[in-house]
Amino acid sequence: MLKSMTGFGNAQAAISSIGRISVEIRSVNHKFLEIVSHLPEGFLSLEDNIKKAINSKIKRGRLTCVVNIAQPQASKVFINERLAKEYLAALRKMQRSFQLADGISLDNLINLPGILSLEQNNIKAGQLWPRLRLLLDIALEGLIRMRNKEGRVLQGHLKNRAGLLRHKLEAAQRRFKTVIAKKTAAIASEEERSSFLKDSDITEEIERLAFHIRNFIAKLSVSAAVGKELDFIAQEMQREANTIGAKSCDALISAQVIRIKSEIEKIREQVQNIE
DSSP, X not given: OOOBSOEEEEEEEEETTTEEEXXXXXXXXXXXXXXXXXXXXXXXXXXXXXXXXXXXXXXXXXXXXXXXXXXXXXXEEEEOHHHHHHHHHHHHHHHHHTTOXXXXXXXXXXXXXXXXXXXXXXXXHHHHHHHHHHHHHHHHHHHHHHHXXXXXXXXXXXXXXXXXXXXXXXXXXXXXXXXHHHHHHTOOOHHHHHHHHHHHOOHHHHHHHHHHXXXXXXXXXXXXXXXXXXXXXXXXXHHHHHHHHHHOOOHHHHHHHHHHHHHXXXXXXXXXXXX
């Protein structure tokens, strides 16, 4: 079954000791596998773990993984007594130096930077990873489901396109047999006939293009990542179609080749989204 390279998956959970964790993964077309992670400050060390987890399930595409942690509101007030003592010593020194009569109040101290703060839960990356890995797996499953769903749709479109391409090629082949028989019959000289066939015979190109179409259709049912291979086959189909067009000795065949090339171009556009 084909897989698309575009998709989205997410997961979130509230964990009492940590807070609410959310994971979002998006993927778009890319020639290779590229993973970009956006992590909260202090958790960049988990980037390699995330890449390995994604790499084990996804083979191609540009993926963006966003992790957010919303910690619960701090319930404890932290008083920096050491800093308060330093402030107090400095203020008293200023008071003596400038002979200031005003006293130093608690109000003065608690409004100074760093004296009062709300105590936050200090989470370590090692503690977070087991929980994060579970959510990452859930988000990946959602992403893969969406990629599989779009892949099935693309598979249907590509089979239809390849079927139309095969019918158009068969029509060109029938026309070629009729035209070549008439033209060679009208040539009296064996030498001229041989020269004409050398320049105009497209039998081999038609057979190669027919083989590529059959191979393409067969690859559509493969479960592995075949996007690059399908693209290569489509390029080969385009190359054979170009040669057929260049060697064509009949206007109707040339017109059919233009339609064949148009179908191949549509196939190549759709193949760009296959993993």
